[in-house]
Amino acid sequence: MVTSDxxxxxxxxxxxxxSFSMYPLWEMxxxxxxxxxxxxxxxxxxxxxxxxxxxxxxxxLENSVKYTNHDQITFRLDYQKxxxxxxxTVANKSTVRxxxxxxxxxxxxxxxDQESFYLQKLMEKHVDQTISxxxxxxxxYETGQIIKMSYNKEKWLTVKLRFTLLxxxx
Amino acid sequence: MKPMEASxxxxxxxxxxxxxxxxxDIDVKDPQRVLGKFLMTLHEQIKEDKLSEINVNVQKxxxxxxxxxxxITRWVLLVDELEMENKYIINFILQANLQWQQLTFTxxxxxxxxxxxxxxxxx
Numbered sequence: 237m238v239t240s241d242x243x244x245x246x247x248x249x250x251x252x253x254x255s256f257s258m259y260p261l262w263e264m265x266x267x268x269x270x271x272x273x274x275x276x277x278x279x280x281x282x283x284x285x286x287x288x289x290x291x292x293x294x295x296x297l298e299n300s301v302k303y304t305n306h307d308q309i310t311f312r313l314d315y316q317k318x319x320x321x322x323x324x325t326v327a328n329k330s331t332v333r334x335x336x337x338x339x340x341x342x343x344x345x346x347x348x349d350q351e352s353f354y355l356q357k358l359m360e361k362h363v364d365q366t367i368s369x370x371x372x373x374x375x376x377y378e379t380g381q382i383i384k385m386s387y388n389k390e391k392w393l394t395v396k397l398r399f400t401l402l403x404x405x406x
Numbered sequence: 407m408k409p410m411e412a413s414x415x416x417x418x419x420x421x422x423x424x425x426x427x428x429x430x431d432i433d434v435k436d437p438q439r440v441l442g443k444f445l446m447t448l449h450e451q452i453k454e455d456k457l458s459e460i461n462v463n464v465q466k467x468x469x470x471x472x473x474x475x476x477x478i479t480r481w482v483l484l485v486d487e488l489e490m491e492n493k494y495i496i497n498f499i500l501q502a503n504l505q506w507q508q509l510t511f512t513x514x515x516x517x518x519x520x521x522x523x524x525x526x527x528x529x
Binding site: 295 | 416431433434435469471472473475476479483504505506509510513514516517
């Protein structure tokens with residue numbers, strides 16, 4: 237593959253703010269959310285955007301804790317200063333069945349209005365709450381960001397969100 | 407109505423003078439255990455006392471996860487299912503500078519627009 241100098245430079249400019257693996261324990265999610273918020277506020281001036289990223293991270297980590305069939309979840313926040321965006325990536329191992337459910341949900345979200353899709357999810361009466369995926373619909377509606385999802389041969393389900401910055405601190 | 411209070415690891419619920427005060431972070435795994443139970447009891451008492459309006463002050467609410475939102479949604483939809491003469495208005499009092507509260511509670515309002523009001527306060 238031929239990569240231009242420009243794109244190589246762009247890749248180098250992308251810095252990882254935070255990257256870790258965690259054991260899927262529910263009680264760790266609030267601690268992580270608080271830390272993410274504190275760390276992002278050092279870089280991003282827009283408090284509302286920081287709240288959106290922290291909410292998204294929290295919902296995705298809660299999902300990972302609930303659905304993973306492995307003992308590790310990976311989390312990453314990358315910052316692209318020149319192009320002014322932050323990427324949030326959360327990955328966990330998942331069953332094929334669950335991955336298919338989520339991938340079809342994300343596909344369905346793309347074809348519908350974010351607001352009505354979320355309202356429809358809020359009104360659903362699930363006996364089994366673990367399959368409602370309201371968190372994903374909430375992220376889609378409240379952040380307005382496109383959710384990218386992939387599933388690989390090693391059964392890692394990866395969710396990625398990109399947040400554009402309007403204001404930065406550093 | 408009698409005052410009511412409840413708390414979980416990370417949040418508190420307090421009802422007094424026709425206002426429910428919700429404070430802390432609702433980020434527990436099972437908010438139905440405390441929040442859901444509290445709201446269902448409150449709903450029954452409101453029906454019994456035939457109240458026409460209630461306030462829910464969330465100014466000190468720092469976060470709510472989607473499972474917590476579901477519990478509030480369940481309550482709001484129950485109000486919608488009541489006979490017309492028993493329906494009551496829920497005034498959510500939001501902290502003016504917290505944009506996330508606007509976003510989250512606006513979507514709840516859409517579920518029952520006629521009976522949910524959002525009031526912003528800055529104190």
